[in-house]
């Protein structure tokens with residue numbers, strides 16, 4: 001058990017508790033996959049959902065009970081874009097601390113990006129992550145393999161071996177695969193394995209060593225800018241390559257109005273493209289960088305209010321399928337420096353649900369059902385994972401959400417090893433009350 005400011009995470013998990021059935025009663029069950037939104041009871045036994053509906057079958061009268069009255073009971077949340085920093089930068093985060101942060105954020109599964117040291121670009125490295133995850137992490141961990149060896153953009157990594165070892169997608173996240181022929185080959189191969197290629201869309205030449213969005217704020221601050229076209233042009237390319245090859249493209253961390261428009265058009269045309277955005281892109285703008293706040297520096301950068309509105313509209317109409325955190329931990333030595341020298345990236349596992357509820361759901365920009373679609377149903381579907389619905393026979397992964405709880409983001413309370421949140425001090429309403437993985441309670445708030 002690890003206790004922090006917000007609650008208690010059970011780590012490491014042992015399987016013995018799985019033998020005890022768990023009843024989650026009187027909650028508002030929101031399960032878009034089954035078109036359910038109503039008060040129900042859920043029983044989990046042996047890690048599996050055994051009952052959903054009214055009443056409790058008599059054989060479960062002695063089950064451990066969670067009273068979820070006034071709470072939302074939803075399929076376990078999935079964050080399909082996190083950086084766990086292990087192997088290589090265990091000073092920033094480890095698979096253990098990252099998965100504790102995930103549990104505390106209400107997540108039952110995360111997919112981790114391959115830009116570690118060494119890069120996850122071969123079978124043995126994928127196996128390493130899966131092995132570490134099996135040591136009792138309070139959250140399922142799904143590794144993503146690199147598209148190219150050492151993320152160099154030159155030679156494809158052995159995709160088939162990595163998929164066999166357990167990789168659920170391919171990505172050179174952090175970098176764009178600059179050569180279109182390499183990306184074309186990656187798309188072509190990905191089809192045989194039924195996995196998506198996750199595209200980090202930034203034209204390196206157009207980024208021109210910029211540090212924030214190119215616009216009047218960057219001019220005022222005297223910081224070299226990254227234009228929106230740097231993102232849009234690669235989104236357009238990768239959509240065209242997906243269309244040409246018939247493969248599946250998933251556009252990571254959409255930040256611009258142009259990307260939203262391109263993805264919307266592509267979906268209308270029937271291109272096999274999905275997309276994600278992150279809480280900072282629908283909450284903050286480049287104005288929020290204020291006096292060079294390095295905790296608001298990430299890749300792609302915070303954009304303008306016009307982009308933020310377009311991202312919200314894209315989430316509302318389903319153009320953007322997924323909300324992911326792009327959880328990118330950094331030690332303070334890499335953030336407590338001049339803006340131009342600060343590392344790109346912010347953490348998000350422990351704030352995402354609260355920010356989504358506060359900015360989108362409480363403001364009626366997204367319904368609770370849409371929130372569950374973006375944070376559980378869609379990431380499960382895109383990565384081919386077994387969760388995303390609370391039907392009988394499904395994994396007993398459940399997030400119990402308290403929609404009324406008010407709290408203030410305090411980085412010192414995080415389970416994550418790092419503190420680089422852009423939301424420090426923000427008042428939020430809504431959080432995970434209990435996180436349940438395979439019928440075991442991994443996190444309890446308070």
Ligand SMILES: [Zn+2]
Nearest residue numbers: 173174200252
């Ligand atoms: Zn990225």
